[in-house]
Amino acid sequence: MTARVYTIASGKGGTGKTTATLNLGTALAMLGKKTMVLDADIGMANLGLLIGLEKSKITLHEVLSGSASINEAIYEGPAGLRVIPSGLSLRGFQNSDPDRLKEVMASAIDGIEFLLIDAPAGISKDGVIPLAVADKVILVVNPELSSMADALKTKALTEMLGRSVEGIILNRAELEKTEINSNKVSELLGAKLLEIIPEDANIRRSAAFKTPIVIRAPKSPAAIAFSRLAAQMAGTKFQENNSKEEKESFVDRLARSIFGGK
Numbered sequence: 568m569t570a571r572v573y574t575i576a577s578g579k580g581g582t583g584k585t586t587a588t589l590n591l592g593t594a595l596a597m598l599g600k601k602t603m604v605l606d607a608d609i610g611m612a613n614l615g616l617l618i619g620l621e622k623s624k625i626t627l628h629e630v631l632s633g634s635a636s637i638n639e640a641i642y643e644g645p646a647g648l649r650v651i652p653s654g655l656s657l658r659g660f661q662n663s664d665p666d667r668l669k670e671v672m673a674s675a676i677d678g679i680e681f682l683l684i685d686a687p688a689g690i691s692k693d694g695v696i697p698l699a700v701a702d703k704v705i706l707v708v709n710p711e712l713s714s715m716a717d718a719l720k721t722k723a724l725t726e727m728l729g730r731s732v733e734g735i736i737l738n739r740a741e742l743e744k745t746e747i748n749s750n751k752v753s754e755l756l757g758a759k760l761l762e763i764i765p766e767d768a769n770i771r772r773s774a775a776f777k778t779p780i781v782i783r784a785p786k787s788p789a790a791i792a793f794s795r796l797a798a799q800m801a802g803t804k805f806q807e808n809n810s811k812e813e814k815e816s817f818v819d820r821l822a823r824s825i826f827g828g829k
């Protein structure tokens with residue numbers, strides 16, 4: 568079985584790459600897919616923190632610098648998701664080349680169906696490696712001109728590396744100062760709009776509780792959007808009707824408790 572490798576990139580920082588990587592990874596794991604997430608966001612190391620791995624001593628850094636084996640850097644995350652956290656200083660990664668990361672990945676992904684890589688922001692040598700090892704790149708953008716412009720650069724770099732962009736996740740679609748209409752995103756970036764994730768306070772709350780939103784608030788709009796995209800990636804049918812039915816029956820129950828009757 569060969570893993571499908573998706574690199575989650577952006578261009579501009581803070582667009583929601585880590586949030587998307589963790590939630591898509593968790594949602595795929597919840598669908599029964601053997602999934603691993605790898606944090607290649609050098610220096611930030613946020614992915615591990617989002618699931619409470621702050622004390623993890625062995626990270627991708629130690630693996631790439633040769634002081635630990637890959638198996639020592641794999642941690643169990645939510646829903647059986649496998650997580651390789653990044654270190655705070657990844658000199659080993661910066662001195663590495665795509666083939667070295669590929670080698671490390673190859674030994675880690677035996678039996679894995681999906682590998683999602685959280686890429687660093689910006690166009691730098693650190694950012695090139697995660698793009699170069701991907702089968703497909705997913706761009707996470709916000710509805711702002713600066714985010715679109717930086718994503719365009721990342722898309723160009725991806726294509727220069729001979730890789731291709733699978734599509735776009737438009738995150739925080741209702742930011743107050745929305746500069747870009749969501750209908751325009753696909754046209755502007757020349758790639759398919761995969762999913763629109765709304766601004767959702769549950770995302771920050773989930774981060775505080777160190778539990779991905781797809782587990783902590785599965786019926787929230789952002790969690791539904793992540794789960795729908797994961798189902799699409801996994802080639803399974805998204806059970807949207809179920810969540811609607813549950814929502815409706817809750818409303819019915821509430822109405823009954825207030826007004827009585829049926």
Ligand SMILES: Nc1ncnc2c1ncn2[C@@H]1O[C@H](COP(=O)(O)OP(=O)(O)OP(=O)(O)O)[C@@H](O)[C@H]1O
Nearest residue numbers: 580581582583584585586688739765766767770771
């Ligand atoms: N849809 C959303 N609604 C509300 N808050 C969000 C949403 N998406 C992300 N956030 C918040 O925005 C912040 C940045 O998100 P995240 O860390 O996922 O971005 P990033 O692209 O990985 O950042 P960096 O470039 O620093 O690695 C976090 O505090 C996160 O909780």
